[in-house]
Amino acid sequence: MPSLLHVHPNKPIPFLGSSAFPLLLPSTKSTTASFIRGTADPQILHRKEASLFVQNELNNTRSKKLTPFGYTRKDVLLIGLGVTVAGVGLKSGLEFVGVDPLQAGNVVQLVMVLGLTVGWISTYIFRVSNKEMTYAQQLRDYEVKVMEKRLEGLTEAELEALLEQVEEEKQRQASGEQVG
Incomplete structure (x- = not known):
């Protein structure tokens, strides 16, 4: 049995080999950096919010490479x-x-x-x-995120009904443009 002197100060004391509070550990590394290196904590990655955060961070790091001149x-x-x-x-x-x-x-x-x-x-x-402008871009980003969140909350049946409505609207617009 390890003595208390050998326990890392930032880690909780393990009980029978598992931590009592695994999600309360202070994060010392960037989640994105650990994900890229392959050392990401699986306890964090299984949560949907955290994995969305990691995906957004990866997208942000990719988009930072494509910044136009004058922004660095x-x-x-x-x-x-x-x-x-x-x-x-x-x-x-x-x-x-x-x-x-x-x-x-x-x-x-x-x-x-x-x-x-x-x-x-x-x-x-x-x-x-x-x-x-910054405000207009932020507003567009917010609208996209709200729509993504709404789509996430829909069931399969609601998604199919929505797709059918979109197809009907496309057909109406196409027939309206041909007539007009």
């Missing part, structure tokens, strides 16, 4: 460095052409501030016009 720290640093280099280059170019350094600095400051402001506002207007 590296991209922001590169953009900042590029803007700085462009400003210094423009000032040096104006000085090389023969413009007074004070005037060149003023021109560069005016061009950069106006250019960046107009550029930033135009991206905002573009996102608004395409409905790619």
Whole structure:
């Protein structure tokens, strides 16, 4: 019988080889990371909510690999460095052409501030016009999750009836488009 000195401080004391409270163990690892490595705790994975959480986390990690330019720290640093280099280059170019350094600095400051402001506002207007704003995306994601949850709660008979209704609606739309 093991002494209490040899028991790990974060684990409950086992009784006849099994833990009395297996789900109350503090998690020291990411569930997703342990799932990917194949060391996931089977007590967590058998629960439906936890497995859905793992699937969502895996989908999130896959989608993070496909982030567009400008959404990571590296991209922001590169953009900042590029803007700085462009400003210094423009000032040096104006000085090389023969413009007074004070005037060149003023021109560069005016061009950069106006250019960046107009550029930033135009991206905002573009996102608004395409409905790619954060709130709109969150609302779409919420609606999808609510529909998935509702579909999960339906029985087989209800699902079949719903599929029949969808097929009927498709046929109505197809016949309506042919007539119109």
